[in-house]
Amino acid sequence: MASSMNASAESTRNETEERLLDAALTLFASKGFAATSVREIIEATGVTRPVLYYYCDSKQDLFERVVRWKHDDAYKELDATISATRGVANRLQAIIRGTFAFCAADPRVPQLMFQTSFGPVVSELAEFLQAIAEIRFGIVANVMLEAIDSGELHGGDAHSLALLFCSIMDHHANALSRMPNPEHKLTPELADALVDAFLYGVSTGRRKTPQIPETL
Amino acid sequence: MASSMNASAESTRNETEERLLDAALTLFASKGFAATSVREIIEATGVTRPVLYYYCDSKQDLFERVVRWKHDDAYKELDATISATRGVANRLQAIIRGTFAFCAADPRVPQLMFQTSFGPVVSELAEFLQAIAEIRFGIVANVMLEAIDSGELHGGDAHSLALLFCSIMDHHANALSRMPNPEHKLTPELADALVDAFLYGVSTGRRKTPQIPETL
DNA sequence: ACACTTACTTAACGATCGGTAGGTTTCGTC
DNA sequence: GACGAAACCTACCGATCGTTAAGTAAGTGT
Numbered sequence: 001m002a003s004s005m006n007a008s009a010e011s012t013r014n015e016t017e018e019r020l021l022d023a024a025l026t027l028f029a030s031k032g033f034a035a036t037s038v039r040e041i042i043e044a045t046g047v048t049r050p051v052l053y054y055y056c057d058s059k060q061d062l063f064e065r066v067v068r069w070k071h072d073d074a075y076k077e078l079d080a081t082i083s084a085t086r087g088v089a090n091r092l093q094a095i096i097r098g099t100f101a102f103c104a105a106d107p108r109v110p111q112l113m114f115q116t117s118f119g120p121v122v123s124e125l126a127e128f129l130q131a132i133a134e135i136r137f138g139i140v141a142n143v144m145l146e147a148i149d150s151g152e153l154h155g156g157d158a159h160s161l162a163l164l165f166c167s168i169m170d171h172h173a174n175a176l177s178r179m180p181n182p183e184h185k186l187t188p189e190l191a192d193a194l195v196d197a198f199l200y201g202v203s204t205g206r207r208k209t210p211q212i213p214e215t216l
Numbered sequence: 217m218a219s220s221m222n223a224s225a226e227s228t229r230n231e232t233e234e235r236l237l238d239a240a241l242t243l244f245a246s247k248g249f250a251a252t253s254v255r256e257i258i259e260a261t262g263v264t265r266p267v268l269y270y271y272c273d274s275k276q277d278l279f280e281r282v283v284r285w286k287h288d289d290a291y292k293e294l295d296a297t298i299s300a301t302r303g304v305a306n307r308l309q310a311i312i313r314g315t316f317a318f319c320a321a322d323p324r325v326p327q328l329m330f331q332t333s334f335g336p337v338v339s340e341l342a343e344f345l346q347a348i349a350e351i352r353f354g355i356v357a358n359v360m361l362e363a364i365d366s367g368e369l370h371g372g373d374a375h376s377l378a379l380l381f382c383s384i385m386d387h388h389a390n391a392l393s394r395m396p397n398p399e400h401k402l403t404p405e406l407a408d409a410l411v412d413a414f415l416y417g418v419s420t421g422r423r424k425t426p427q428i429p430e431t432l
Numbered sequence: 433a434c435a436c437t438t439a440c441t442t443a444a445c446g447a448t449c450g451g452t453a454g455g456t457t458t459c460g461t462c
Numbered sequence: 463g464a465c466g467a468a469a470c471c472t473a474c475c476g477a478t479c480g481t482t483a484a485g486t487a488a489g490t491g492t
Contacts, residue, residue: 016469032336035250038450050452051470059450089419118390119335120248120327155418156409163391164384164413171383174334176431189429193372196426197380199419202371203305207423210412213405215392232439254480266482267440275480 017055020045025066029108032115033063033122060124067116070109071132074102078139088147092195095140096169100186107177114174140166156212163215168194233271236261241282245324248331249279249338276340283332286325287348290318294355304363308411311356312385316402323393330390356382372428379431384410 023044027036038059042052056062081094103110116129141162147153153161172194176185239260243252254275258268272278297310319326332345360381361374369377388410392401 014469028336030337031339032248032250034248035336035338037448039448048471049450050472053451054469115331115335118333119331120244120251121246122251123247152420153418154420155413161418163388164410164418167384167387167391168380171387172379172431175379175383185431187429190431193426193428194380196424197371197417197428198413199417199421200424200426201413201415201417202369202377202380202426203415204368204370205415208412208416210409210416210418212409212413213403215388215401215406230439253478255478264441265480266442269481270439 014055016045016047016051020047020052020055020062021066021069024062025070025108025112028063028066029112029115032119033059033125034120038062063125064128067112067129067132070106070112071135074099074109074113075135075139077102078136082139082143088143088150088152089195089199091143091147092165092198093192095143096191096195097188099169099173100188100191103173103177104183104186107182110173110177114170117170118174137162137166155210157214160212160215164212165198168198230271232261232263232267236263236268236271236278237282237285240278241286241324241328244279244282245328245331248335249275249341250336254278279341280344283328283345283348286322286328287351290315290325290329291351291355293318294352298355298359304359304366304368305411305415307359307363308381308414309408311359312407312411313404315385315389316404316407319389319393320399320402323398326389326393330386333386334390353378353382371426373430376428376431380428381414384414 020041024036024041027040027044038049038052041062042049045052052062056065077098078095081098082091085091085094116125117133122129141158144153144161144165145158148158148161155161156164172190173186176182179185236257240252240257243256243260254265254268257278258265261268268278272281293314294311297314298307301307301310332341333349338345357374357378360369360377363369364374364377371377372380388406389402392398395401
């Protein structure tokens with residue numbers, strides 16, 4: 001006892017609250033919303049149940065805070081790198097490198113994030129998660145739009161190309177973060193190679209322009 | 217009642233059992249394993265709870281049967297089309313067209329299938345689902361291996377290229393099957409365009425060969 | 433007539449779920 | 463040293479969970 005001489009007290013967030021969020025992140029990321037009980041979360045944190053409800057309104061509220069917490073970090077970084085970069089190749093490289101670095105640093109993040117877009121629908125959370133996902137997608141779609149307008153890209157509309165690029169990026173981030181040592185797999189080298197594959201394809205044969213139909 | 221004069225009575229499967237599996241598919245696909253209760257399943261089927269346990273050992277057993285049921289259908293079709301086709305472009309086209317058609321015919325299938333690989337880990341099911349996923353991936357990886365050996369593809373090893381292709385195919389199948397009217401979106405035209413994008417890229421600029429590092 | 437299987441029923445089991453009422457300690461402020 | 467807010471506790475709530483015991487009605491073979 002009396003061990004928590006925490007000098008920082010950064011922002012208004014308590015140390016207990018932080019541990020609660022962190023434990024919730026771990027469990028929600030690996031087991032999902034429905035399969036994770038508040039009892040598991042409080043046991044992992046080392047507090048009693050009313051403490052959790054002292055900091056959060058409900059299990060759902062806790063989940064949303066965990067998602068927003070990590071998503072906001074990722075989103076800010078992404079937005080900053082894009083406005084500091086010119087040219088579609090460089091921008092896509094920045095996006096995917098940043099995403100990989102973020103996911104490699106904490107594999108729980110992609111595991112949480114992607115289960116919300118690929119996993120089962122949690123009806124209470126659907127609206128909230130939809131909005132979160134659209135922010136991210138919108139950023140990429142904007143990059144594509146500018147690149148089409150400037151003649152750097154072709155083969156589909158901005159939405160289709162964004163979906164294609166996010167396919168590649170997200171699927172790799174997701175799949176590799178679930179394997180052992182994701183930090184050795186989600187490398188800048190892989191990121192760059194995937195951008196090249198997106199831009200130039202992997203065929204040895206003569207070039208041909210894809211015509212992706214509008215998906216929206 | 218008495219409306220279901222189903223002539224087939226195929227195999228040994230009872231009509232009640234079939235309805236049970238179908239209701240389970242609907243619910244597991246949309247809400248996931250943990251969030252779906254056996255009570256919901258039996259209510260949707262219109263039977264009592266012991267009937268479910270008459271046909272299945274447990275909730276887990278029911279889930280595995282539902283997954284195997286649909287997966288086996290998809291897998292057989294896939295395997296057949298590949299061995300009947302030559303050349304990587306044609307084979308990939310056959311794979312993705314078949315997958316899209318299968319997903320468009322019943323959007324519950326991809327929703328169930330992908331939540332098992334991208335969704336939260338259900339520890340009791342992890343091993344079973346891992347094996348299922350590897351069958352599918354292995355088929356694609358084999359196609360890539362042959363195409364690399366024959367000099368049709370470059371830019372990475374078979375495993376990496378399979379991961380890249382599955383990224384594109386699976387993500388589109390998943391995302392579009394969750395939108396309204398998936399049957400109008402998961403079209404052969406989209407399938408073909410995605411194969412082209414995989415092979416030739418979407419850049420207007422000069423060609424360049426990607427070098428995807430090994431991810432395994 | 434009897435046994436046996438198939439396809440169900442009603443009624444309940446213990447365990448766990450999310451959430452809370454109400455009391456206690458700690459601590460800065462006046 | 464009185465006082466309220468913040469941070470926590472014990473103990474319990476009703477609801478729902480997966481699962482089962484025990485019984486029944488209808489057919490089927492002998």
